[in-house]
Amino acid sequence: MDTATFRFYADLNDFLPPQRRQVDFAYPVYDGNQSVKHLIEALGIPHTEVSLILVDGRAVGFNHIVERNQTISVYPPFSRLDLATVSELRPPLPAPIRFLLDNHLGRLARYLRLLGFDTLYFRNQLDDEELADLSHQTQRVLLTRDRGLLKRSQVIFGYCLRSVDPNEQLKSVILRFNLSQDIDPWKRCLRCNGNLQPVEKRTIIDRLEPKTKRYFETFWQCSDCQQIYWRGSHFGKLQGFIDDIQSEFRDST
Numbered sequence: 439m440d441t442a443t444f445r446f447y448a449d450l451n452d453f454l455p456p457q458r459r460q461v462d463f464a465y466p467v468y469d470g471n472q473s474v475k476h477l478i479e480a481l482g483i484p485h486t487e488v489s490l491i492l493v494d495g496r497a498v499g500f501n502h503i504v505e506r507n508q509t510i511s512v513y514p515p516f517s518r519l520d521l522a523t524v525s526e527l528r529p530p531l532p533a534p535i536r537f538l539l540d541n542h543l544g545r546l547a548r549y550l551r552l553l554g555f556d557t558l559y560f561r562n563q564l565d566d567e568e569l570a571d572l573s574h575q576t577q578r579v580l581l582t583r584d585r586g587l588l589k590r591s592q593v594i595f596g597y598c599l600r601s602v603d604p605n606e607q608l609k610s611v612i613l614r615f616n617l618s619q620d621i622d623p624w625k626r627c628l629r630c631n632g633n634l635q636p637v638e639k640r641t642i643i644d645r646l647e648p649k650t651k652r653y654f655e656t657f658w659q660c661s662d663c664q665q666i667y668w669r670g671s672h673f674g675k676l677q678g679f680i681d682d683i684q685s686e687f688r689d690s691t
């Protein structure tokens with residue numbers, strides 16, 4: 439049987455069975471008709487995870503047809519520089535980064551909005567096809583735990599979350615896209631992703647509970663859903679969460 443030799447680097451090994459991690463291994467190829475993208479995805483790695491493919495030491499695009507005896511090295515992104523560089527595989531990531539989240543990621547959506555990142559999340563209103571199409575049309579990074587969704591060809595930018603824990607998910611997204619310097623909290627509505635604007639108390643006073651009316655003077659309002667925000671007890675908890683995230687990344691840089 440004709441084979442090519444594959445090796446996957448760094449966290450791409452998360453997607454492989456143990457016997458294929460961190461080693462060269464042979465995989466069947468049929469001359470003339472299998473793209474490197476097809477083979478990488480057949481091995482379990484969504485194309486969105488891949489930043490560089492070398493075939494016999496030369497960078498190739500996803501459409502490269504794999505021939506027998508070729509040696510294929512597959513790498514994830516290394517740094518922001520890498521993400522921003524024009525690659526063989528996809529256009530540069532648009533800046534500022536914007537996200538679209540799969541249906542099971544409601545907590546992560548709130549956390550990303552809290553840190554100021556433009557994050558669409560529709561809680562079961564979109565199926566996989568629609569999520570993939572929307573991420574394509576809007577050039578948003580699709581975040582999901584579903585490898586199958588990221589294998590869809592419409593998806594250009596995506597990231598497969600390894601953890602089920604929203605805290606860990608958030609940290610992994612900050613790391614993957616090198617966002618620690620871009621955190622800009624309290625700019626977005628946690629409910630709907632709209633922009634928060636300062637609002638005069640007198641214009642919203644009818645909507646406030648008596649205690650809020652008595653103890654708070656400074657308010658913000660979502661320009662989309664009209665939700666009102668103020669620095670109440672909930673604010674303190676969330677600010678603590680933001681401080682923890684920021685100090686963690688400050689310490690690690």
Ligand SMILES: [Zn+2]
Binds near residue numbers: 632
């Ligand atoms: Zn809102």
